[in-house]
Each structure stands twice: as C-alpha cells, then as structure tokens.
Amino acid sequence: MTNVLILGANGSIARVAIELFLKESDAQLTLYLRNSRRLKNIASNRVRVIEGDVLEIETLKEAMMGQDVVYANLAGNLEQMAKTIVEAMNATGVKRLIWISSMGIYDEVPGQRYSSILDSYRNSAEIIEVSDLDFTILRPGWFTNKDEIDYETTQKGEPFKGHDVSRKSVADLIVKLAEAPGLEIRKSLGVNKPE
Ligand SMILES: NC(=O)c1ccc[n+]([C@@H]2O[C@H](COP(=O)([O-])OP(=O)(O)OC[C@H]3O[C@@H](n4cnc5c(N)ncnc54)[C@H](OP(=O)(O)O)[C@@H]3O)[C@@H](O)[C@H]2O)c1
Known part of the structure; x- marks a missing residue:
C-alpha cells in the first residue's frame, strides 16, 4: 500500500488522478490544497485532506511525514514551489516526486519555438533535475477531456510527438x-x- 501526497489536489489532472487512484490502486491519498471546500464527491476512507499553501514549508513538511510519493500538480510560481518542495522532501526524507510540467520546456516540440511563457516550467524542472530526488517530470501535450487512455512517451533529448493528450491518460501514467x-x-x- 503506497502513501501518496497530492499537492494541488483540486487541479484538473489531479481530480482525474484521484478517481483513478481510488479505482485502480489501494493507495492511501493525502490531498493537499488551499481550499478544501472546492473538493467535491470524494468519500473514501483512503483519503485525508490537508488545507495548506505549497509555499508554507512547515505545513508541507508535516504533510510529507510518512509519505512514499509526492505528486505535484501545480500552476503559478512554479520555481518557488519547486524549491520549497525539494527542501521539504529533503528535510523529511521522502525521495519520490512526480512533477507535472508542460511540453516545450526544452524547445523539443518540432515546428514550435520556445516561448518565455514556459520560463517558470523550464526553471522549476531544472531545480528538480539538479536535486537528489527520485523524480519523474511529465511534459504533457494539450489536455483533452476525452474518455480514453491512449498515450506514448518520449524521453528528454527526443523530439516531442503529437500535440494533445487526454487528462485520463496523464492520470493513468501518474x-x-x-x-x-x-x-x-x-x-x-x-x-x-499517438498520431
Ligand atoms: N491545459 C493544458 O493543456 C496543459 C498542458 C500541459 C501542461 N499543463 C500544465 O500542467 C499543470 C497541471 O494542470 P492542471 O490543469 O491540473 O492545473 P490546474 O487545474 O490549473 O491546477 C493547478 C492547481 O495548483 C494549485 N495551486 C496553485 N498555487 C498553489 C499554492 N501556492 N499552494 C497550493 N496549491 C496551489 C491550484 O489550487 P487552487 O485551487 O487553490 O487555485 C490548482 O488547483 C499546470 O501547470 C498546467 O499549466 C497544462
């Protein structure tokens, strides 16, 4: 049984992932979010909710105690978030991090120029990559709401393939x-x- 801490638990991918975790695994979930009233329809004895901001390191460290996996599903000041999360994980000895980023951060999308809109995605990925954590960074294409699990992956250094991906596919991989x-x-x- 895996203990999973989900940061930004009301995010659009996180909500689909929570549903899949409850259906497909026996993981114990800790949902970390700024406003717990936003969470709807999650009734399970495998779910615990903590209200907090990811930038509040003490609350974050408390939430990390006893976790096997941290899954970060965040938007906003991603650089500061990445720094705080790496620090809290180092302090609590949790090694495994799944971090949702975006396609394009390495200028790896054929036919598309790197845009500075992605700076906080690129810089936060770099902070994670130089850490000692057991990270996996996911760089999904544009999200769709299709009710399908159909995806392939490419490694860093390879060109990105395709254009979009369903939220359910990303959740399955998580x-x-x-x-x-x-x-x-x-x-x-x-x-x-896959195209
Ligand atoms: N849309 C696309 O097609 C696409 C494609 C590739 C990648 N992405 C990126 O993938 C990531 C995940 O996507 P998503 O749609 O699941 O994101 P989302 O729905 O925007 O969710 C992001 C979550 O981050 C939380 N958050 C922001 N600042 C926080 C803080 N300081 N402390 C705690 N929580 C905080 C927000 O919480 P609140 O509810 O409190 O605001 C929100 O629930 C995003 O960065 C997104 O930009 C998107």
Missing part, C-alpha cells in the same frame, strides 16, 4: 509511476496521444 517504485526514475517524459 498512477502507474506512483505504484511502481523503480519506473522512470530521474527521467523527464513527454506525454502525447
């Missing part, structure tokens, strides 16, 4: 990574729907 301790450690994966 559950697999959380449940299989050695999978794609210290890797950064593009995630797309």
Whole structure:
C-alpha cells in the first residue's frame, strides 16, 4: 500500500488522478490544497485532506511525514514551489516526486519555438533535475477531456510527438509511476496521444 501526497489536489489532472487512484490502486491519498471546500464527491476512507499553501514549508513538511510519493500538480510560481518542495522532501526524507510540467520546456516540440511563457516550467524542472530526488517530470501535450487512455512517451533529448493528450491518460501514467517504485526514475517524459 503506497502513501501518496497530492499537492494541488483540486487541479484538473489531479481530480482525474484521484478517481483513478481510488479505482485502480489501494493507495492511501493525502490531498493537499488551499481550499478544501472546492473538493467535491470524494468519500473514501483512503483519503485525508490537508488545507495548506505549497509555499508554507512547515505545513508541507508535516504533510510529507510518512509519505512514499509526492505528486505535484501545480500552476503559478512554479520555481518557488519547486524549491520549497525539494527542501521539504529533503528535510523529511521522502525521495519520490512526480512533477507535472508542460511540453516545450526544452524547445523539443518540432515546428514550435520556445516561448518565455514556459520560463517558470523550464526553471522549476531544472531545480528538480539538479536535486537528489527520485523524480519523474511529465511534459504533457494539450489536455483533452476525452474518455480514453491512449498515450506514448518520449524521453528528454527526443523530439516531442503529437500535440494533445487526454487528462485520463496523464492520470493513468501518474498512477502507474506512483505504484511502481523503480519506473522512470530521474527521467523527464513527454506525454502525447499517438498520431
Ligand atoms: N491545459 C493544458 O493543456 C496543459 C498542458 C500541459 C501542461 N499543463 C500544465 O500542467 C499543470 C497541471 O494542470 P492542471 O490543469 O491540473 O492545473 P490546474 O487545474 O490549473 O491546477 C493547478 C492547481 O495548483 C494549485 N495551486 C496553485 N498555487 C498553489 C499554492 N501556492 N499552494 C497550493 N496549491 C496551489 C491550484 O489550487 P487552487 O485551487 O487553490 O487555485 C490548482 O488547483 C499546470 O501547470 C498546467 O499549466 C497544462
């Protein structure tokens, strides 16, 4: 049984992942979010909720106690968030991090120029990559709400394939990574729907 801490638990991917974790695994989930009233329809004895901001390091460290996996599903000041999360993980001895980023951070999308909109995605990924953590960074394409699990991955250094990917596909990969301790450690994966 894996203990998973989900940061930004009301995010659009996180909500789909929570549903899949409850359906497909026996993981114990700790949902960390700024406003717990936003969470709807999650009734399970495998779920615990902590209200907090990811930038509040003391609350974050408390939430990390006893966790096997941290899955960060965040938007906003990602650089500061990455720094705080790495520090809290180092302080509490939690090694495994699944970090949701975006396609394009390495200028790896054929036919698309790198845009500075991605700076906080690129810089936060770099903070994680130079840490000692067992990270997997996911770089999904554009999200769709299609009710399908259909994806492939590309490694850092390879061109990104495709264009979009369903939220359910990204959630499926997150559950697999959380449940299989050695999978794609210290890797950064593009995630797309095969064309
Ligand atoms: N849309 C796309 O097609 C696409 C494609 C590739 C990558 N991405 C990126 O993938 C990531 C995940 O996507 P998503 O759609 O699941 O994101 P989302 O729905 O925007 O969720 C992000 C979550 O981060 C939380 N958050 C922000 N600042 C926080 C803080 N200081 N402390 C705690 N929580 C905080 C927000 O919480 P509140 O509810 O409290 O605001 C929100 O629930 C995002 O960075 C997104 O930009 C998106």
